[in-house]
Amino acid sequence: xxxxxxPAFLILIVAMMVACGGxxxxxxxxxxxxxxxxxxxxxxxxxxxxxxxxxxxDVYKAYANANPRDTMSAEYLFRAAxxxxxxxxxxxxxxxxxxxIADFPSWRRLPDVLYLKAFTIDSExxxxxxxxxxxxxxxxxxxxxxFAKDARAMIENLEYxxxxxxxxxxxxxxxxxxxxQ
Numbered sequence: 001x002x003x004x005x006x007p008a009f010l011i012l013i014v015a016m017m018v019a020c021g022g023x024x025x026x027x028x029x030x031x032x033x034x035x036x037x038x039x040x041x042x043x044x045x046x047x048x049x050x051x052x053x054x055x056x057x058d059v060y061k062a063y064a065n066a067n068p069r070d071t072m073s074a075e076y077l078f079r080a081a082x083x084x085x086x087x088x089x090x091x092x093x094x095x096x097x098x099x100x101i102a103d104f105p106s107w108r109r110l111p112d113v114l115y116l117k118a119f120t121i122d123s124e125x126x127x128x129x130x131x132x133x134x135x136x137x138x139x140x141x142x143x144x145x146x147f148a149k150d151a152r153a154m155i156e157n158l159e160y161x162x163x164x165x166x167x168x169x170x171x172x173x174x175x176x177x178x179x180x181q
Contacts, residue, residue: 031059031063032072034059035056035059035060035063035076038052038055038056038059039056039079048086050087053083053086053087054087056080056083057080057083057084057087060076060077060079060080060083061076061077061080061096063076064076064077064080064099068103071104071107073103073104074100074103074104074107074109075109077096077099077100077103077104078096078100078109078112078113080096081093081096081097081100081113081116084096085120085124088124090120090124090125093120093124094117094120094121097113097114097116097117097120098117100113101113101114101117110141111138111141111142111145111147111148112147114134114137114138114141114142114147115135115138115147115150115151117134118131118134118135118137118138118151118154119131119154121134122135122154122158128158131154131158132155132158135151135152135154135155136151136155138151139151139152
């Protein structure tokens with residue numbers, strides 16, 4: 001680059017930085033507003049847009065990576081797991097639940113996380129032994145929580161095939177209908 005071109009080049013660089021806003025760092029409020037806008041775009045649509053859902057999932061995880069001690073990170077990881085489940089990304093969902101369990105062991109929604117992890121293992125992968133272990137963890141850690149009761153019921157149902165469960169519930173409905181008459 002010649003000496004005469006350097007000032008023109010510097011002016012061009014400065015002009016581009018001003019036009020692009022320089023290197024402005026987003027505040028947590030800015031990020032939260034962007035996340036809210038993305039959530040609205042994904043969840044208010046009548047059809048599921050996998051590309052938008054993936055972008056939202058990536059933003060949730062990026063926030064958690066940038067703010068590892070922020071309790072909103074736990075919330076965003078939880079939401080990311082729900083988006084992953086909607087996308088039928090079961091392993092990613094479980095990985096996100098495991099991250100919440102490891103990084104936020106006293107988070108107020110940890111019983112939900114533990115139960116949903118067990119349910120995902122059961123429903124997405126049909127790994128009955130692993131699901132039972134995960135359900136038992138809910139029961140042992142939170143014995144008085146509503147999800148402990150649900151976990152007990154899920155453990156009872158693990159031994160049945162889907163067809164057997166359907167017949168069982170049909171029989172229960174028929175029995176309760178006869179009891180009412």
